Amino acid sequence: MKMCIxxxxxxxxxxxxxxxxxxxxxxxxxxxxxxxxxxxxEKWQEVALRYANNHHIDYSIAKHTAYVILKKLPAWKRKW
Ligand SMILES: [Zn+2]
Known part of the structure; x- marks a missing residue:
C-alpha cells in the first residue's frame, strides 16, 4: 500500500x-x-489551519506543530 509522500x-x-x-x-x-x-x-498553511480548527489552538502554535509533522514526510524531508 502506498502512502502519500x-x-x-x-x-x-x-x-x-x-x-x-x-x-x-x-x-x-x-x-x-x-x-x-x-x-x-500550501500544505503547511492547510495543515496548520486544520490543526488550529480541530484542536482549538492558536494558529501560531498550530503552524509550528504542522511544520514538525510535515518535515517528517518524505516529500519535505530533504528540500526544507
Ligand atoms: Zn497527501
Whole structure:
C-alpha cells in the first residue's frame, strides 16, 4: 500500500490519487486541480489551519506543530 509522500495519508483506492493517476506518490488532497503537487507552503498553511480548527489552538502554535509533522514526510524531508 502506498502512502502519500506529502501528508502521510494511506492511499487505498484509485479515488485517493490525483486525477485517478496511480503513478503519483501523493494523494488528491496534496494535488492541484491539474494534478501537480502542492508546494510545502500550501500544505503547511492547510495543515496548520486544520490543526488550529480541530484542536482549538492558536494558529501560531498550530503552524509550528504542522511544520514538525510535515518535515517528517518524505516529500519535505530533504528540500526544507
Ligand atoms: Zn497527501
Amino acid at each position: 506529502a501528508c502521510g495519508m494511506p492511499m487505498t483506492s484509485l479515488g485517493d490519487y490525483p486525477l485517478h493517476d496511480m503513478s503519483k506518490n501523493y494523494c488528491k488532497h496534496c494535488a492541484h486541480n491539474d494534478g501537480t503537487m502542492k508546494t510545502f507552503d
